[in-house]
Structure formats: C-alpha cells, structure tokens
Amino acid sequence: MIGRLAGIVIDCPEPRALAEFYQELLGAKRVEDSAEWVTLSLAGGLPSFSLQRTDRYQAPDWNSGLPPQQMHLDVLVDNLDTAEAQVLSLGGTLLDGSDKPIGFRVYADPVGHPFCLVTSEGLT
Missing domain, CATH: 3.10.180.10 (2,3-Dihydroxybiphenyl 1,2-Dioxygenase, domain 1)
Structure with missing residues (x-):
C-alpha cells in the first residue's frame, strides 16, 4: 500500500453555497469555511469532503459526455x-x-x- 485516502476534493464556482447541499445530503459538519475552500467532516471516520473554488469549472454534460464526467x-x-x-x-x-x-x-x-x-x- 502506498497510502490511504485522506479526502475528496471537488472543484466548483462557490464552495460555501455548494457546501450547504452536501451538508444535507451527507449529514456532514462544516469544519473549515472560506470563500476559496470549505471542508466537511463526515461521520464514522470517513475521509474529509472538501469544495475548492475555481473560475474554470465547467459542468459535465450527462447526455453528450462533453465535457466528460x-x-x-x-x-x-x-x-x-x-x-x-x-x-x-x-x-x-x-x-x-x-x-x-x-x-x-x-x-x-x-x-x-x-x-x-x-x-x-x-x-x-
């Protein structure tokens, strides 16, 4: 084994706004909160779940695959x-x-x- 999964990071345009969705979806608690980066703590010792701001985010298109998920x-x-x-x-x-x-x-x-x-x- 080389390492262990410490966290999941997702790019998005507004981390604070999107964090609200994932807090409810996953029952998570916000443990770090800035305009650039939000980290959510998941129960049960699961890896952290973070949202990172980017101006270049482009949502994948489910039907066409462009850009691909x-x-x-x-x-x-x-x-x-x-x-x-x-x-x-x-x-x-x-x-x-x-x-x-x-x-x-x-x-x-x-x-x-x-x-x-x-x-x-x-x-x-």
Whole structure:
C-alpha cells in the first residue's frame, strides 16, 4: 500500500453555497469555511469532503459526455423515492436518461456534478 485516502476534493464556482447541499445530503459538519475552500467532516471516520473554488469549472454534460464526467459519488440510501424527494428539495436534479432502475438513480448537484443514490440492491 502506498497510502490511504485522506479526502475528496471537488472543484466548483462557490464552495460555501455548494457546501450547504452536501451538508444535507451527507449529514456532514462544516469544519473549515472560506470563500476559496470549505471542508466537511463526515461521520464514522470517513475521509474529509472538501469544495475548492475555481473560475474554470465547467459542468459535465450527462447526455453528450462533453465535457466528460471525471468522477462521481455513490451515496448509499435506504429508500430511493424518499431520498430523491430530499435531493430535489435541496436543488439536485434527476438527470435525463436515468430511468429510475431498481438500486440506483443518477442526479446532479446544484452546479452539475453527477452523483448516484444507491441502495444495497444497487451495490451487488
């Protein structure tokens, strides 16, 4: 082993605004807060989750793949319908082409980063 994952960092235009979405989605606490960088602490000893400001962020286009998605998060939930309603109320978007299969659905956060809500059925 070379190392251990210490944190996840996502580029975005306004870290403070986007942090609110992820705080609710992940049940995280804000532990560092500036206009350039926000760090969220996740429960259970998970790696930190940070948002870094950039003026050059361009959201990936889910349908065309231009620009392509570089990574995405899988967020484990108990019930997709309940979690979907909560994500949509926070400003998330169900992405076109996500036909709501059993086990996972694909969304975008308020600035366009794709992520999936998954259930235990979707992990197998």
